[in-house]
Amino acid sequence: MAVVTGAGRGLGQAYARALARAGAAVVVNDVDAEAAGEVAAAITAEGGRAVVAAGAVGQTQVAQRLVDTAVKEFGRLDVMVTNAGILRDRVLWKMSDEEFDAVVEVHLRGTFSCARAAAVRMREQGQGGRLILISSPAGQRGNFGQTNYAAAKAGIVAMARTWALELARSEITVNAVVPVAATEMTKTIPAFAPVLERGEPYPDWVRKDEGLGTVEDVAGLVVYLASDASAEVTGQAIGVGGDKLALWSHPAEKAVAYADGGWSADAIADSWHTTVGAEPETYGIPAPKGA
Numbered sequence: 001m002a003v004v005t006g007a008g009r010g011l012g013q014a015y016a017r018a019l020a021r022a023g024a025a026v027v028v029n030d031v032d033a034e035a036a037g038e039v040a041a042a043i044t045a046e047g048g049r050a051v052v053a054a055g056a057v058g059q060t061q062v063a064q065r066l067v068d069t070a071v072k073e074f075g076r077l078d079v080m081v082t083n084a085g086i087l088r089d090r091v092l093w094k095m096s097d098e099e100f101d102a103v104v105e106v107h108l109r110g111t112f113s114c115a116r117a118a119a120v121r122m123r124e125q126g127q128g129g130r131l132i133l134i135s136s137p138a139g140q141r142g143n144f145g146q147t148n149y150a151a152a153k154a155g156i157v158a159m160a161r162t163w164a165l166e167l168a169r170s171e172i173t174v175n176a177v178v179p180v181a182a183t184e185m186t187k188t189i190p191a192f193a194p195v196l197e198r199g200e201p202y203p204d205w206v207r208k209d210e211g212l213g214t215v216e217d218v219a220g221l222v223v224y225l226a227s228d229a230s231a232e233v234t235g236q237a238i239g240v241g242g243d244k245l246a247l248w249s250h251p252a253e254k255a256v257a258y259a260d261g262g263w264s265a266d267a268i269a270d271s272w273h274t275t276v277g278a279e280p281e282t283y284g285i286p287a288p289k290g291a
Contacts, residue, residue: 002025003053003077004026005030005066005083006029006031008035009035010181010183010215011181011215012030014216014219015218016028017039017043017219018219020043022227024079026040026043027066029057029066030084036054037052040052053065057106058105063110063116066114067118071121077122080130087149089149091144102148103149103152104152108155111159115159119167127171130226131174133156133174134176134179135156135160140178140237141283141285143285160174160175175235177218177225178239180213181218195212205289206242208242210289211243211244237250256276257276
């Protein structure tokens with residue numbers, strides 16, 4: 001039994017329908033009740049089981065209602081997919097408090113509140129479970145104009161690592177999915193815009209080299225992480241899109257230097273380019289090579 005937030009369209013809809021086809025009963029959540037209803041109706045028309053629980057994630061009462069709906073309608077909760085999200089893109093010096101807070105509320109707090117409510121229920125059931133948190137390449141690399149979104153998505157991966165530790169004894173796995181697919185949200189990323197404007201079918205270099213495809217291309221990973229086959233997979237950030245599946249590395253010390261007595265500003269300046277700063281890290285989502 002699974003809950004999918006933000007499942008009224010795009011990636012969330014693909015996750016919900018794929019999980020239903022794999023045999024899961026699904027609570028379809030979205031702030032747009034009509035859109036959620038259409039997805040639930042499509043699932044039932046295909047022979048699956050689905051109910052709607054509309055509402056904007058972020059607040060504790062909404063998260064609890066999603067879990068309560070799962071238990072009331074289907075008897076238990078096995079999988080929580082935290083997908084709901086919004087965009088309020090703006091460069092740093094123009095971003096308002098409201099734009100920052102709105103994105104963090106939905107992505108970061110929404111993931112937290114829904115995962116917390118799910119973890120409580122799963123621990124009570126005593127039979128394990130799956131938390132599948134949806135992140136983004138912007139959270140791994142940064143992206144121009146997306147201070148709020150990138151920060152929230154990076155935080156989601158950090159929470160996945162933390163919760164994987166905390167929930168291991170309860171046999172609840174926690175993983176972050178880093179999807180790349182053609183959606184209304186990815187159309188706002190300058191690096192992908194030239195490719196998306198061309199439309200489907202995407203050429204081979206787009207699907208393989210860039211790992212960009214349809215929302216359906218991403219859904220298989222969510223189904224896998226929800227299944228018994230992934231019981232040993234936890235604490236990971238996994239990228240998927242087009243024909244590409246990837247494991248993102250976790251932050252680690254890349255280069256180290258030592259100085260007896262510590263480092264003064266002058267000592268760092270003198271040695272930076274020949275020691276730890278000799279090969280600086282790249283940043284930002286790179287533009288597609290074939291664009």
